[in-house]
Amino acid sequence: MNVLVVGGGGREHALVWKILQSPKVKRVFCAPGNAGIAGLAECAPIAADDIGALLDFAKKNDVGLTVVGPEAALTAGIADRFAEAGLRVFGPCAKAAAVEGSKAFAKALMERHGIPTAKAAVFTDSGEALRYAGALKGPAVVKADGLAAGKGVILCRNAAEAAEAVKAVMVAREFGEAGARCVIEEFLEGEEASFLAFTDGKTVLPLPSSQDHKAAYDGDSGPNTGGMGAYSPAPVVDEALTRRVMDEIMIPAVRGLAAEGVVYRGVLYAGLMIKDGAPKVLEFNARFGDPECQPLLMRLKTDLVTVMEAVIDGKLGDLALEIDPRPAACVVMAAGGYPGGYGKDFPIEGLEKASEMKDLVVFHAGTALKDGRVVTAGGRVLGVTALGDSIASAVRRAYEGVSNIRWEGVHYRTDIGKKAMDRDKPGPKVLIVMGSDSDLPVMEECAKGLEKFGIPYEMTVASAHRTPGRAATLAREARG
DSSP states (O other): OEEEEEEOSHHHHHHHHHHTTOTTOSEEEEEEOOTTGGGTSEEOOOOTTOHHHHHHHHHHTTEEEEEEOOHHHHHTTHHHHHHHTTOOEESOOHHHHHHHHOHHHHHHHHHHTTOOBOOEEEESOHHHHHHHHHTOOSOEEEEESSOOTTOOEEEESSHHHHHHHHIIIIISOTTGGGGGSEEEEEOOOSEEEEEEEEESSSOEEEOOOBEEOOEEEGGGEEEEOSOSEEEESOTTSOHHHHHHHIIIIIHHHHHHHHHTTOOOOEEEEEEEEEETTEEEEEEEESSOOTTTHHHHHHHBOSOHHHHHHHHHHTOGGGOOOOBOSSOEEEEEEEOTTTTSOOOOOOBOBOHHHHHTSTTEEEEESSEEEETTEEEEOSSEEEEEEEEOSSHHHHHHHHHHHHHTOBOTTOBOOSOTTHHHHHHTSOOOSEEEEESSGGGHHHHHHHHHHHHHTTOOEEEEEOOTTTOHHHHHHHHHHTTO
């Protein structure tokens, strides 16, 4: 069959790359695509939100499956238009995509169906929002209600910052019409994770967990971006938490929409905040995340086209996903100044050398061809994505790829995956204390038993006679 992928970013490059691996596929088109996608698919100069032109193109080119990447096209009803024309399309209808298109809609849906999330208030009047923000007693989050390319979320430490955020969203309209309505919600503490699942409106089939890095700079500092990197799996989401997320969030959301007459077909993405093993929803997205899509598709071994067809046909319950057990990591290389103002048309060097590396793919996001050379054409330019035997090795390999690529003003975070790697270095669970090193041979045998079962330990000497202070400290702190 012929497949059309709508969009032109790193997510769409990953989709094209994966779709081409299907034996069912004859030709792949992408609109509008980018310089990297052009090396794999036939690019058409059609904007991702020009639904009429995309529909005409699909008809003229005998497209058997259209895969929609960007949220703007989904919330504008591209899936509805294609389905009405008798064309097969992967992506939720406009009513279902409202879970991303309107944060107020998503909040109300979660409240109606008991899905855990932050407490929130919704405002259409800036004066009311300012009065509410001014009365806050602690940190809060101010969000533009509509689509803002992942940037319409402002974290506020106090009432004064919240009031300034409301002004930016509703008065100055820094996020355009997305700020016509504003959501102010409680600040949630914990660790973030991304949870994506395929659904046909009945069955919910989860992908592995992942974690995005939204902030522009190391240490999660600086303004929010569309995402500066991602890795999969996210150790914070263990098997028990996966079951909770499915039972308390993903399945209730899909069933809740269905009970209200809305069938969700596509990928449902839940951005989570996790604290003390309990998940709460920060946001829903109606499509693959970017850059989470890149490491997830690197790990997916099942034919993606088969999965998408099962979603469209309501037969997802017949499938199981095969996942590469190796972790994957993506490092986003961005233009200097992003997410603020940035330059374009800088020639990119080293792409060929990086692309020759094993188990590594350089996904293009904001690139173009100019005079036969690949140049920068967006804020997020590349997503260097690698597989490894561990998260640490995947991250290391991705950064090796990054080290081969350069252009004027290039910027990227250097701490992608740090939280996961810190989790891979657990503190001791067992303390072995000897009164004298004469006990060492016996205690070493004890340690071998702990090592056999993967139990981290620490061994030390503390004599109640010679070093009573140390022995007392160890006893006092043993519970920790």
